[in-house]
Amino acid sequence: MTPFHLYMAQRLSALVMAPFVLVHLGVMIYAIQGGLTAAEILGRTQGSAFWFLFYGMFVVAVSIHAALGLRVILSEWAGLRGTALNALSCAIGFGLLVLGARAVWAVTAGGVS
Amino acid sequence: MSEREIISVTVQRGGPEAPQYPQVFEVPAFESQTVLDVVSWIQQNADPTLTYRFACRVGMCGSCAMMVNGVPRWTCRTHVNKVLKGGKIEIGPLRNLPVIKDLAADMDPFFDKWVAAEGRHHPTLSRDDAIAEIDPEQPARVEASLGIECINCSICYSACDTVAGDSDYLGPAALQRAWTLYNDGKDADKDAILDAVSGKGGCHSCHSMGSCTAYCPNGLDPLSAIAGLKRATTQRFFRGRAK
Numbered sequence: 001m002t003p004f005h006l007y008m009a010q011r012l013s014a015l016v017m018a019p020f021v022l023v024h025l026g027v028m029i030y031a032i033q034g035g036l037t038a039a040e041i042l043g044r045t046q047g048s049a050f051w052f053l054f055y056g057m058f059v060v061a062v063s064i065h066a067a068l069g070l071r072v073i074l075s076e077w078a079g080l081r082g083t084a085l086n087a088l089s090c091a092i093g094f095g096l097l098v099l100g101a102r103a104v105w106a107v108t109a110g111g112v113s
Numbered sequence: 114m115s116e117r118e119i120i121s122v123t124v125q126r127g128g129p130e131a132p133q134y135p136q137v138f139e140v141p142a143f144e145s146q147t148v149l150d151v152v153s154w155i156q157q158n159a160d161p162t163l164t165y166r167f168a169c170r171v172g173m174c175g176s177c178a179m180m181v182n183g184v185p186r187w188t189c190r191t192h193v194n195k196v197l198k199g200g201k202i203e204i205g206p207l208r209n210l211p212v213i214k215d216l217a218a219d220m221d222p223f224f225d226k227w228v229a230a231e232g233r234h235h236p237t238l239s240r241d242d243a244i245a246e247i248d249p250e251q252p253a254r255v256e257a258s259l260g261i262e263c264i265n266c267s268i269c270y271s272a273c274d275t276v277a278g279d280s281d282y283l284g285p286a287a288l289q290r291a292w293t294l295y296n297d298g299k300d301a302d303k304d305a306i307l308d309a310v311s312g313k314g315g316c317h318s319c320h321s322m323g324s325c326t327a328y329c330p331n332g333l334d335p336l337s338a339i340a341g342l343k344r345a346t347t348q349r350f351f352r353g354r355a356k
């Protein structure tokens with residue numbers, strides 16, 4: 001991974017996130033307007049391959065994008081370099097991925113959490 | 114004749130050999146006085162050991178840049194009355210560069226990065242060939258011409274917070290030079306240029322905040338040049354390398 005590849009990964013993940021954020025916000029507003037309960041929402045998302053893929057890809061893009069953004073801050077503001085920088089950024093990305101994947105699984109699979 | 118007004122000038126003294134400390138000088142005000150005139154007055158009349166650098170005094174050579182009230186400026190073209198704050202001025206060596214002594218900064222890292230950014234000519238022809246004609250209106254040439262008035266003063270480099278946070282960052286002037294050569298019809302190795310600006314500390318580290326463009330005394334726009342390099346490297350990623 002060269003710095004250029006990290007740059008591309010951050011731009012491309014942003015490109016992926018942009019429509020997801022808009023749809024996500026739209027759905028949230030819609031769900032609140034209609035006064036849907038949590039159970040009703042879960043009833044629509046659980047077992048839905050669409051929402052699993054939608055939020056699954058969203059979480060992957062967020063993990064990449066946020067980890068790379070924090071990597072720059074850790075490097076320029078905290079002076080981290082080399083292995084320490086790479087290890088911590090990977091840990092952040094992986095941590096976000098695990099947290100997000102658990103939530104996606106809880107909402108779209110059978111309710112295992 | 115009325116007495117001359119006095120300017121209170123705080124100068125950063127010292128360097129690696131002596132600890133740095135601020136020293137205050139009282140300098141008589143003159144009409145149309147520049148910051149470089151003030152520094153020269155101190156060296157000629159108050160303290161001959163004051164170290165600073167200048168050559169042309171007309172904004173051509175790029176050697177007189179210093180921090181003036183915390184901002185990088187070309188001192189030979191900066192009028193005192195433009196920067197005077199309550200009868201005072203603070204003058205220090207350029208930021209983001211090692212200090213040699215007093216107001217003289219070590220420019221080596223700045224110029225080393227010009228070379229690292231592949232800021233040198235890759236000829237298309239030899240001395241035995243006829244000189245190729247270049248159309249000055251051609252879009253790439255117009256783009257290249259935007260960057261050629263750089264006087265290597267390092268003001269943009271001092272203004273850049275990314276340089277401050279990342280000592281590997283090549284900085285605005287070197288990257289602007291790379292972009293100029295990239296657009297130069299007489300440069301034969303575009304790929305070498307894009308490779309040089311894609312590595313550690315390359316153009317992709319730029320945060321596009323534009324301090325370089327805001328402070329360049331010649332009105333150049335390294336911010337846009339760097340954006341051009343980012344575009345060119347991205348296009349190469351999708352389209353593949355030339356030939």
Ligand code: SF4
Pocket residue numbers: 272273274275276284285318319320321322323324325326335336339
């Ligand atoms: S735009 Fe880029 S090069 Fe210019 S000051 Fe900001 S980070 Fe530095």
Ligand code: SF4
Pocket residue numbers: 262263264265266267268269270285286289328329330331332333335
């Ligand atoms: S781009 Fe402007 S500020 Fe930077 S070195 Fe060249 S002339 Fe100086």
Ligand code: FES
Pocket residue numbers: 167168169170171172173174175176177178187188189190
């Ligand atoms: S002395 Fe040459 S640019 Fe100021």
